Amino acid sequence: MNKPTTLFDKIWDAHVVKRAEGYPDALFIDRHFIHEVTSPQAFDGLRKRGIGVFNTSHTTATADHNVPTKDQHLPIREALSRHQVETLRKNCAEFGIDLYDLGHPFQGIVHIIGPELGITQPGMTIVCGDSHTSTHGAFGNIAFGIGTSEVEQVLATQCILQYKPKRMRINVNGQLGKGVTAKDIILYIISQISASGATGYFVEYAGGTIRSLSMEARMTICNMSIEMGARGGLIAPDETTFEYIRGRRFAPQGEAFDKAVQFWRTLKTDEGAEFDRELHYNAEEIGPMITYGTNPGMGITVNSHVPNLNEIPERELASYTKSLAYMGLEPGTAVKGKPVDYVFIGSCTNARMEDLRLVADFVKGKKKAAGVEVWVIPGSKQVEQQAKQEGLDKIFEEAGFELREPGCSACLGMNEDKVPAGKYCVSTSNRNFEGRQGPGARTFLASPLTAAVAAITGKVEDVREYV
Structure with missing residues (x-):
């Protein structure tokens, strides 16, 4: 056997x-x-x-x-x-x-x-x-x-x-709460195990919560595996996967697709297979997340406080205080209510149609806060065209958002789309390192829904109070 x-x-x-x-x-x-x-x-x-x-x-x-x-x-x-x-x-x-x-x-x-x-x-x-x-x-x-x-x-x-990495499985089970998205799941996991907690591992995500996610949401989860040090992340394919692939331009067609699905169904972890490390999380404990520091592991539920100095291990105090100084935040204070200058909705983490629809559904009929600049960058020409076909461009325009053309944009501070020094940006991207969105830029990582709320209110808020 x-x-x-x-x-x-x-x-x-x-x-x-x-x-x-x-x-x-x-x-x-x-x-x-x-x-x-x-x-x-x-x-x-x-x-x-x-x-x-x-x-x-x-x-x-x-x-x-x-x-x-x-x-x-x-x-x-x-x-x-x-x-x-x-x-x-x-x-x-x-x-x-x-x-x-x-x-x-x-x-x-x-x-x-x-x-x-x-x-x-x-x-x-x-x-x-x-x-x-x-x-x-x-x-x-x-x-x-x-x-x-x-x-x-x-x-x-x-x-x-x-070299072959070690194997880790992260199980998430339970029902997600109101306003909680895939981005919140992965930010929560990273906050629990740190930005280096999965170093040397390849992670499989499993459990009922993960299974309930759409393919676009699953992509958000796997996208940020690297932000906890993992070599990569994967999710076993299922009916949701097969239906997403069906009919796409370079996917197998007709009988070839049916044959491919037969093979794809075999791609799962056998019962009793051993992992080098296994973790379990309860979806009910996950709330809308926001980062406060300069690595993705420095995250909290949006209505929590920035950790006090006595909550930080002594070996991490120097980097912790440096991070807060860069962000202009104090230990023990709230991020909720913090005024923001920019909102960036885009990147390979959150620039797909579901992300844009989620934002458009919330901002429809509303106006962005005065003094906040909002960029919506579709992840591809196909996403851009679909957004226009569905009229999302008109919703964004009426809300005062700027829908631009596809690219990595303000995710990485490499192109023309940079956040000015000292300015705060709520970003749906994957990294909040010093200067990541531009020299001196200050980044709060969050879900598209939390970003949408920030765009309308002009500050970091708890989406559960608005949806």
Whole structure:
């Protein structure tokens, strides 16, 4: 009788091309996503070695990180952005790689276009030169971010050398409360185990609460696995997964789809399989979350207080006080009621149709608070077009929100969309590091619903008092 096996082990072991004691595994990669920021040096490496891309059909390119979100039909004004996008165009043309460039109907944030196009499928191994590649794990696959030298490795061989991570399972069960979303679930988990609590692990999310989530919500959960130090996160596929994939452009069609589903149904952890670590959480204990510091683990329920100094381990006091000084907050005080200057709704964490619908439903018929600038950045051209078809652009416009074009935007302070120094931003993105949204910018991470409330009230509030 075979030993019970985890989903992670099943997928990993099925993709090992070569294994030797004391060395990393040579892992075959089913899908490689690239963008304009982490790929140029990799292509230069191929040129210097006089080799091509091993299998161009397994690589998909798009422009997303350092692109403008206004006037994308015009030449890019910012010099570095223009250079990076032009370089991506040249590299993809030279090496024969499909590129979803600015203006292409499939262009968008790399971790959003993969799922919506049906490229992302259960049982795959997926990599990209971006840490939030873990997003794709929501479909029951092994997806993780890689460095530029590894991008070159995959382009050259369609394989990557990797040591196998340990396995963790995080179970969430119970009924979510009013106004609590997937973003709150993952911020809560990270607040419980810290920004380094899953270092060295690949996480499987399980339990009734996770099963009840839509695919877009599951993507939000897996997206932020990296923010607790994990190598990646995944959720076993089920009927929700199959129905999401059905009929998408690059998904199997007809009989091929039915056959694929037969295989996908086998992708689950066997009963009795062992994990190196297992955690359990009760959904009823999770409230709307907000971060107060400079890493995603510094989070609290929105009506709680910033921890007092005596609640912080002595070894963390120096970094804790530095973080609060940067954020302009005091120990023991409330974040609720704090005035905000910017609201950013976007990023690979929360820029899908469900996120935009959630925000639009709340703000319909309302006006943003005076003095608050609100940016809504769709995750892809398909999301942008769908939002317009559903009339969400009109709702945002009437509320005083600015709906822009797809890109990573204010998530990472790399392109033109930056939050000014000293200003507070409620952001639906994934990181609140110092300067992440611009030099000196102060970021509160939150769900799209909490962000919408902040946009209308002009301050951090508890969504449960408004929905």
